[in-house]
Amino acid sequence: MPALRSDAARSRARILEVARRHDPGALRLNDVAREAGVGVGTVYRHFPTTHALVEALTRDTLERLRVLVREAVAEPSPETAITNLLHAALDLQLEEGGLQPVLLSAEDEDDDVRAAKQEIGTGFEQVLVRAQAAGVVRRDLSTQQVEHLVCGMEHAVRLGAASDRGPYLEILLAGLRPD
Amino acid sequence: MPALRSDAARSRARILEVARRHDPGALRLNDVAREAGVGVGTVYRHFPTTHALVEALTRDTLERLRVLVREAVAEPSPETAITNLLHAALDLQLEEGGLQPVLLSAEDEDDDVRAAKQEIGTGFEQVLVRAQAAGVVRRDLSTQQVEHLVCGMEHAVRLGAASDRGPYLEILLAGLRPD
Amino acid sequence: MPALRSDAARSRARILEVARRHDPGALRLNDVAREAGVGVGTVYRHFPTTHALVEALTRDTLERLRVLVREAVAEPSPETAITNLLHAALDLQLEEGGLQPVLLSAEDEDDDVRAAKQEIGTGFEQVLVRAQAAGVVRRDLSTQQVEHLVCGMEHAVRLGAASDRGPYLEILLAGLRPD
Amino acid sequence: MPALRSDAARSRARILEVARRHDPGALRLNDVAREAGVGVGTVYRHFPTTHALVEALTRDTLERLRVLVREAVAEPSPETAITNLLHAALDLQLEEGGLQPVLLSAEDEDDDVRAAKQEIGTGFEQVLVRAQAAGVVRRDLSTQQVEHLVCGMEHAVRLGAASDRGPYLEILLAGLRPD
DNA sequence: CATGAATGAGGATTCATTCAT
DNA sequence: GATGAATGAATCCTCATTCAT
Numbered sequence: 001m002p003a004l005r006s007d008a009a010r011s012r013a014r015i016l017e018v019a020r021r022h023d024p025g026a027l028r029l030n031d032v033a034r035e036a037g038v039g040v041g042t043v044y045r046h047f048p049t050t051h052a053l054v055e056a057l058t059r060d061t062l063e064r065l066r067v068l069v070r071e072a073v074a075e076p077s078p079e080t081a082i083t084n085l086l087h088a089a090l091d092l093q094l095e096e097g098g099l100q101p102v103l104l105s106a107e108d109e110d111d112d113v114r115a116a117k118q119e120i121g122t123g124f125e126q127v128l129v130r131a132q133a134a135g136v137v138r139r140d141l142s143t144q145q146v147e148h149l150v151c152g153m154e155h156a157v158r159l160g161a162a163s164d165r166g167p168y169l170e171i172l173l174a175g176l177r178p179d
Numbered sequence: 180m181p182a183l184r185s186d187a188a189r190s191r192a193r194i195l196e197v198a199r200r201h202d203p204g205a206l207r208l209n210d211v212a213r214e215a216g217v218g219v220g221t222v223y224r225h226f227p228t229t230h231a232l233v234e235a236l237t238r239d240t241l242e243r244l245r246v247l248v249r250e251a252v253a254e255p256s257p258e259t260a261i262t263n264l265l266h267a268a269l270d271l272q273l274e275e276g277g278l279q280p281v282l283l284s285a286e287d288e289d290d291d292v293r294a295a296k297q298e299i300g301t302g303f304e305q306v307l308v309r310a311q312a313a314g315v316v317r318r319d320l321s322t323q324q325v326e327h328l329v330c331g332m333e334h335a336v337r338l339g340a341a342s343d344r345g346p347y348l349e350i351l352l353a354g355l356r357p358d
Numbered sequence: 359m360p361a362l363r364s365d366a367a368r369s370r371a372r373i374l375e376v377a378r379r380h381d382p383g384a385l386r387l388n389d390v391a392r393e394a395g396v397g398v399g400t401v402y403r404h405f406p407t408t409h410a411l412v413e414a415l416t417r418d419t420l421e422r423l424r425v426l427v428r429e430a431v432a433e434p435s436p437e438t439a440i441t442n443l444l445h446a447a448l449d450l451q452l453e454e455g456g457l458q459p460v461l462l463s464a465e466d467e468d469d470d471v472r473a474a475k476q477e478i479g480t481g482f483e484q485v486l487v488r489a490q491a492a493g494v495v496r497r498d499l500s501t502q503q504v505e506h507l508v509c510g511m512e513h514a515v516r517l518g519a520a521s522d523r524g525p526y527l528e529i530l531l532a533g534l535r536p537d
Numbered sequence: 538m539p540a541l542r543s544d545a546a547r548s549r550a551r552i553l554e555v556a557r558r559h560d561p562g563a564l565r566l567n568d569v570a571r572e573a574g575v576g577v578g579t580v581y582r583h584f585p586t587t588h589a590l591v592e593a594l595t596r597d598t599l600e601r602l603r604v605l606v607r608e609a610v611a612e613p614s615p616e617t618a619i620t621n622l623l624h625a626a627l628d629l630q631l632e633e634g635g636l637q638p639v640l641l642s643a644e645d646e647d648d649d650v651r652a653a654k655q656e657i658g659t660g661f662e663q664v665l666v667r668a669q670a671a672g673v674v675r676r677d678l679s680t681q682q683v684e685h686l687v688c689g690m691e692h693a694v695r696l697g698a699a700s701d702r703g704p705y706l707e708i709l710l711a712g713l714r715p716d
Numbered sequence: 717c718a719t720g721a722a723t724g725a726g727g728a729t730t731c732a733t734t735c736a737t
Numbered sequence: 738g739a740t741g742a743a744t745g746a747a748t749c750c751t752c753a754t755t756c757a758t
Contacts, residue, residue, distance in 0.1 A: 008738070030731065030741095039740035044733075104338065138346070145343060149350065152335030159283065159327040167319060168328065175354025186757070187721055209748070218723040223750070225721095366717070388720095388752065397719035402754075462696065496704075503701055507708065510693030517641065517685040525677060526686065533712025542737070545742055567727065576744040581729070583742095 011038050012046050016056060024054050024098035052109040054098040061096040062116045065089065069123035078134035081127045083173060086150060090169055093154045094162065100151050137176045146176070190217050191225050195235060203233050203277035231288040233277040240275040241295045244268065248302035257313035260306045262352060265329060269348055272333045273341065279330050316355045325355070369396050370404050374414060382412050382456035410467040412456040419454040420474045423447065427481035436492035439485045441531060444508060448527055451512045452520065458509050495534045504534070548575050549583050553593060561591050561635035589646040591635040598633040599653045602626065606660035615671035618664045620710060623687060627706055630691045631699065637688050674713045683713070 018036040019027060027050050033040040047053035068088040075081035093099045108114040124143055131137040137146075153168050197215040198206060206229050212219045226232035247267040254260035272278045287293040303322055310316040316325075332347050376394040377385060385408050391398040405411035426446040433439040451457045466472040482501055489495040495504075511526050555573040556564060564587050570577040584590035605625040612618035630636045645651040661680055668674040674683075690705050 011739080028731070029733085033741085039742095040733085041735085041741070042739055045738070050732090138350075140346060145339060145346070148335040148338040148343070149347065151338055152331035152333075152347070154331075155334040156327040156331030159330055160324060164324060164327070167317075167324070168331070171317075171328065171354035172350070173354070174356070175350035175352070177353070190722075207748070208750085212724095218725095219750080220724070220752080221722050369718080386752070387754085391720085397721095398754085399720070399756085400718055403717075408753090496708075498704060503697060503704070506693040506696040506701070507705065509696055510689035510691075510705070512689075513692040514685040514689030517688055518682060522682060522685070525675075525682070526689070529675075529686065529712035530708070531712070532714070533708035533710070535711070542740095542742070544736070548743075565727065566729090570745095576746095577728090578730080578745065579743050587728095 008046075011036070011042050014038065015043055015046060015053075019053055019057055024057060024096075024101070027053060029053075049109060051101075051105065051107075055102055055108065055110050055113045058096050058098045058102045059113070061092050061099050062102065062113065062120075065092050065099075066116050066120055066123075068092075069120050069127070072127045073123045078127075078130040079136045082131035082137060082176075085124065085127050086146075086173060087169060089147075089150050090153055090157075090165065093150065094157055094165060100154060103147070104151070135178060138178045141176070149176075187225075190215070190221050193217065194222055194225060194232075198232055198236055203236060203280065206232060208232075228288060230280075230284065230286075234281055234287065234289050234292045237275050237277045237281045238292070240271050240278050241281065241292065241299075244271050244278075245295050245299055245302075247271075248299050248306070251306045252302045257306075257309040258315045261310035261316060261355075264303065264306050265325075265352065266348060268326075268329050269332055269336075269344060272329065273336055273344060279333060282326070283330070314357060317357050320355070328355075366404075369394070369400050372396065373401055373404060373411075377411055377415055382415065382454075382459070385411060387411075407467060409459075409463065409465075413460055413466065413468050413471045416454050416456045416460045417471070419450050419457050420460065420471065420478075423450050423457075424474050424478055424481075426450075427478050427485070430485045431481045436485075436488040437494045440489035440495060440534075443482065443485050444504075444531065445527060447505075447508050448511055448515075448523065448530075451508065452515055452523060458512060461505070462509070493536060496536050499534070507534075545583075548573070548579050551575065552580055552583060552590075556590055556594055561594060561638065564590060566590075586646060588638075588642065588644075592639055592645065592647050592650045595633050595635045595639045596650070598629050598636050599639065599650065599657075602629050602636075603653050603657055603660075605629075606657050606664070609664045610660045612664075615664075615667040616673045619668035619674060619713075622661065622664050623683075623710065624706060626684075626687050627690055627694075627702060630687065631694055631702060637691060640684070641688070672715060675715050678713070686713075 014036040015032060015038065019032050021035075022028075022032065029043050029050065030040055032053075033043045036043075043053075047056060065088065069085065072081040072085040072088075075084065093103075102108075102113065103117065103120075108117065121143065124147070128137065128141075128143050128146055132139045132141075149172060153172055156168055157164050193215040194211060194217065198211050200214075201207075201211065208222050208226075208229065209219055211232075212222045215222070222232075226235060244267065248264065251260040251264040251267075254263065272282075281287075281292065282296065282299075287296065300322065303326070307316065307320075307322050307325055311318045311320075328351060332351055335347055336343050372394040373390060373396065377390050379393075380386075380390065387401050387408070388398055390411075391401045394401075401411075405414060423446065427443065430439040430443040430446075433442065451461075460466075460471065461475065461478075466475065479501065482505070486495060486499075486501050486504055490497045490499075507530060511530055514526055515522050551573040552569060552575065556569050558572075559565075559569065566580050566584075566587065567577055569590075570580045573580070580590075584593060602625065606622065609618040609622040609625075612621065630640075639645075639650065640654065640657075645654065658680065661684070665674065665678075665680050665683055669676045669678075686709060690709055693705055694701050
């Protein structure tokens, strides 16, 4: 990827800045363009699809998740690791509405996104398996299932107040324990 | 409400039958009309708004939920009651995709729907309070929060396979227990 | 015309009563039917076209105009005759919004309406000609032109307050005088 | 307002050209688009509402009226001024069917239109007041009332032949004189 | 006769996407 | 590269009129 021309970089930044103020599930490219003070075409040049824009929006959050996964992998205590990780995942998903679609999407536009998701998935799996081996989490659950449960919790929180996050996470963690 | 004329009843039935084959969240009235072999106007006559149609679609399911709530209220064991009820709620929501929107909607088009939701809500509350008093469910949760959790579980199941329902429900029930 | 069955007469009366509460220029037959508590079909049976309904609505007013025209024809003073007549015409048109369309329409649905319009037209012509002969009204105007002027005045009054009627009529009468 | 791109200008011109061939009171945007050989969206881009299109259609005529009002204001003879002005107003309204709605509308989409109407109204008022002071026009009439009378005359002419314009205007002018 | 369900053309409006400038 | 005008399918909804019941 060649370095972006300075004006192109500015456009890109403005687009992202504006897009972040919108509901990721209902991005109107024309609106974003107008508010960002650029032409629609410019938006399409930078982000060929809506999904590409959403990916870009989640980039930082995805990166933070990757770091947190690494930390969880490095964490000696299996229980602390899985606890922290689920906590982090839920927090980040709630913080950045576009994250869930990006994580769940089978197709990634951006290679960095794919790589990040790849590492996140693998790390998550390690943490989960270790927790299961340690008897902290039911053995009959796949990584994907746990991820879906986190998404379900995000959904539940979004139906009510943000403060529900705490209890819901406790419920999830308690529920995941064997027996 | 006068009894429906036979032809009107047939139209209504056809519309509902067709609508049931569509995603409740993306009902295109024109499509429904065409597939049902009736004019658009007919659809609008029977269902002034999309929500009215969704309500009609969920009518039976809502009724079944009402009955199940009554049974749960009548059930002597607090634990069995809440278990059965959550089970039923999740099952029905998964069976009928339009149920969650109807349950969550603040405005009801149909009076029967409102009455049903009213009774369901009250019954649910009773069952929950009893379970909390019996020490089967955390005391810090409101009825609404538990309902949201069920919706979250529905969401989680929909992201994967229908067979996830069992484990997820167990997780929810286990997670709801105090301590 | 055979005597109407009592229920038919009642329907007709109800329809007219309701229709009178609507803007004659924007009659929605379905609305009228619903508000009148009859089926649309009934409205169509009584009034095959919207115009037929408007004619029926104006029937009484048309009759009153006919009487006033007769009085004007009988009035000895040419000036008083034309003055009273224009006054009456404008008043009635303002009172009954459907009157202008009926008077201007080339096609009449109802024979009585045609007869009334016929007599009104003839009488109006007589009154006007006499006024012109007496030097009270410009000689270069046809009956139709004067009628159009009255319609124009109605239009002008409708753009503002009903109280404009007085001055506008004076202006019309003054303007019609020769020289 | 940036200068219009040449292609946009062409579209705009075509739309206006086509719209001018329609009854201003019954503009069907889809029809206009089709006849103009442009997409519906293009019409909406240029003219967000039907009224905006009508305003654009009347732009030139409105401008001509503005000029004529200025001339009337500059005219030394109060009588000539009001005579010419009423003449001009009636002529232009008859020429451009959309003018009356634009003049009467309380809300203007375009700032130039508002400014033009503003100046026209003020100038008209000056000319009228001067005519009243000179004893050429009844003192009991407001500007708005005189405007409504012109609209009434337009209506009257439209009911018959265009050649009625002359006599009707004379009648109006004569009628407006005091006593 | 009365009913009112059904019709479906008609009209308004939006928005993702393309492409000429 | 950037622009934003143009596109037009898609969708919604209304209402005058017909006709089966």
